[in-house]
Amino acid sequence: MVNMFKPQTMEKIELIIPEHQVVRATEALAASGVFHHTPSTQLAFRTPSRSINEWQAWTTDLVALERRILFVMEELKIDEGTPPSPLPHIIEPRVAELDIERLEHEAERPVHELEAAKRRLTQLQKYIGQLTPIANLDVDLGTLRNLHYTFIMLGSMPVTNIDRLESSLEHIPFVLITLHQEGHLATVMLFGLQRDGAVLNRAARSAYLNPLIPPEDYRGTPAQAIAALQAGIERTRQHIAEYEREIARLHEVRIRHLRYLLWRVRASHALANTIASYDRIQHAYLVTGWVPAVARSKLEREIAGVSEAVIIETLEPLQEDIGHIPASLENPPFFRGFQSLVTTYGQPNYDELDPTPIMALTFPLVFGLMFGDVGHGLLLLLAGLLLASRKVKALRSAASFGIVVALCGASAMLFGALYGSIFGFEDVFAAVWFRPLEEITDVLLFAVVVGALLISTGMIYNIVNAALGRRWGYLLFNHNGLAGLVFYWSLLGMAARAFDAPIPIPGDVLTILAVIGGIGLTFAEFFERLVEGRRPLFEENVGTYIALAIFELFETLISLFSNTLSYVRMGAFAVAHGALSLVVFIIAEAISTPGNVGYWIIVILGNLFVIGFEGLIVGIQTLRLEYYELFSKFFSGGGTPYRPLSLIPKAGKLNASENTGG
């Protein structure tokens, strides 16, 4: 239970691994799944050694090999699959290369032949396209090339170059006829004198006029050539089908091997990369990192399983480690969605409370308060459960948020029952508590009360964080510490008494508490320095300090007031939700008679709109209240996430890290 509120206790350890056992020991460290590696702070050991350089060379080679495997897999239409379990052992780049070369060689022939056949098919189709305009010409194409006095060239060229070609031949007699145009290419026939043949040839070539030279099999008159070309196309299509069958066979035969090799190379790359970041002392590697105290024995067992010679020592955290100790958040799977929302804001520090549990409690509460409707909540609950069930393949990556949506839906149902609302209908059942549209003042007041409770919770969290960090001055006098809490609560008490609320504490006591809290806040910096033994007590002269301190107290007062009022929006959204549903019914009644099909269509579409549109806005507002009104009271973020060493990189990670030339 405690682990839910605070990151796991971590131990700093150092491993001394004999050089010859570094691979197996690193694999064991990764297999343990609990070791967070950090580079050593002992600079003396960081000099790159020959061995480290070799590992770095391995990483470069393995990246290139991974790319080659991916190319072969792409050619054989094989996807990456999932990492094998257990993860394969390291493979040397030269061994992997031999294997890859063999696979490349095997795939090369059918893939190249297929590409060539496809090119041939395109070429033959192009020939037909070029010959079709002259299909009725009863002349042997071969004779066109052997004319004594006339130069004739039939071919295709970019349309954009036609004018330029004509312009370039300004002083030469010629005729250029466009026979056919398709896309950016035109089929043309260039006529001239045979004596200008060389000039015409160079001009045509430089204008990218590619002459039509059908293979020997396709000679004769254009009509004969077209018939032969069509037969050729049929043959080529058969060849394409054969090569595709061959590739499909290779796909079946090699799929497991290629996937295994890919992940083996990837794991080897991750391993080489990790070892390259170790420090060296003579014939051993020095590895430092963090492990949860409860998982220490697991790590030791894994290491002992591969070598007795690896020494594991516990180190005392150094001064420079503070703030860099990885924070392992131990939340049940149920809370993962909320944990993601927390880490989006910031990574909790090792020595502070994890805000996930409080968020898991308050987020649905705040959402439900603003979105109270049994029907809308039920749909959200079902949608959330569907998301969490991972049954929708496209939304699997967002599955952890399913529980967040489902809990928000459940809370909306609860508040819907309290407000007496189902799919916007307010007359189906009686409100257990009140209807926001009818009791606007009550709902706004309730929202402020909830807001005051949340702000107080944030301050209490901050006080606990300060205690955990042994920052006693901060705990006592910070505006979100004890002084701030006393000041805030006494002001709330005084305000409540002013509205005749039954507060059991006498007004004088509240005034005295407010004054004490106020003095504490005004001179917070002075008191903090005094308590924590920091000197000088005043950084500037006393007069300036007092003037600034009074302004800061005023700012704190304004800030507490605005923070509290900020929660009024919860009530306002509860009212808006009812009003929006009412608008749906008004529109439905304006367009159609109640009970008709049109009426129900409008009601259904309107409800869907309210769920989608308002649900989104309420979700954003809830997140805003959590982040800026609650978290800002106690949560600083900026911690180091706990990332156990792993040899399974995310798919495509090696390539994704590179951009053009980058």
Added chain:
Amino acid sequence: MVQSAIIAYSPVNATTRALYSTLLTPEVRRALVQAPNFDVLITQLEKTAYGPYLKINRELLTPRRTVYQLRLHLTHVYEKLIRITPEPGQQLLIQLWRLYEVDNLKATLRGIETGASWDEVRHLLSPMFRYITLTTDDIQRMLATGSIMRAIERIRHTPYYDTLIHAVERYETEKNLFPLEVALDLDYRRGLWESIQSLKGMDHEQALRLVGTEIDADNLLWAIRYRIYHHLSVQEIVNYTLPFGYKVRDEDIRAIAEGMDIATIVKRIYPHIELEDTVTRAKEELSPERQLALIEHALNRHIRNLCRKTFIGNPFHIGIPLVYLMLLEYELQDLTAIVEANASQLPIDVLASIIDIE
């Protein structure tokens, strides 16, 4: 109309002016040229707008890698200005940005022909992240094929495919990348010209004056190169150049192709630029190759002057970001020359004569 241009171009204008102030001053350029060794050069570059891109392990900063890191600045500036420039000016900037994509494609094709690996090619490319059609993945796939024909098949989804697949027939018979590269260059500039023509009013005027002048310079230098280096026929030179431009006309290209005196033609096109001394001297004393280099240098200087003048007058048009990007590109060209010259210990006076310090 004017008000809408002011509203549309205000953020671009403010950003460009802020960026303009980060261009290297003549003092910094002079210090870079005079840097005694590579370490000092890097240290000085670290104090400029390029500094953040050089914050990598010093051991990795080879001259090639340094140039690559410097180009990252251009990349981020281009992407930023494209993002905030309103349509249709944005399309012109994207088209200008694509020049680097075309260059990357050409470098990839050369890499395939020489059998280079990805690691050998990657830092020769311009880093490009957004507004691209050719991704790193595409380039790696192309290189992996080891064949020009198969590599082109790999980029069927890009706008370069149609151009290349038609031109590849010539590559197959000639085994030379020249036809592929020329086809890409011509096609790219046709697209650029269309982007200019799609603009209206002040945007069109400025784009034509600035980008049109760059297209002119390219066209003119191609024609000269084809004549001097490649000894191509008149018809070939005409076909390998562009039929449009800002000041360069078809008859100018034809005149160069037909062997007329280059200096006279250049003088006829640009009577007001400071070409006379260069060209006259070139005609009398220098080889055609040196003459070409001097003309290229003079044209670059002319464009730079044109750019600087754009900041005078109404600033709410596409000309402002265009000018800044063009000046930055020239700056990067100079820096590339400085880095390579420093690494190869080229004498300072030779380097100073190549680049524009002022």
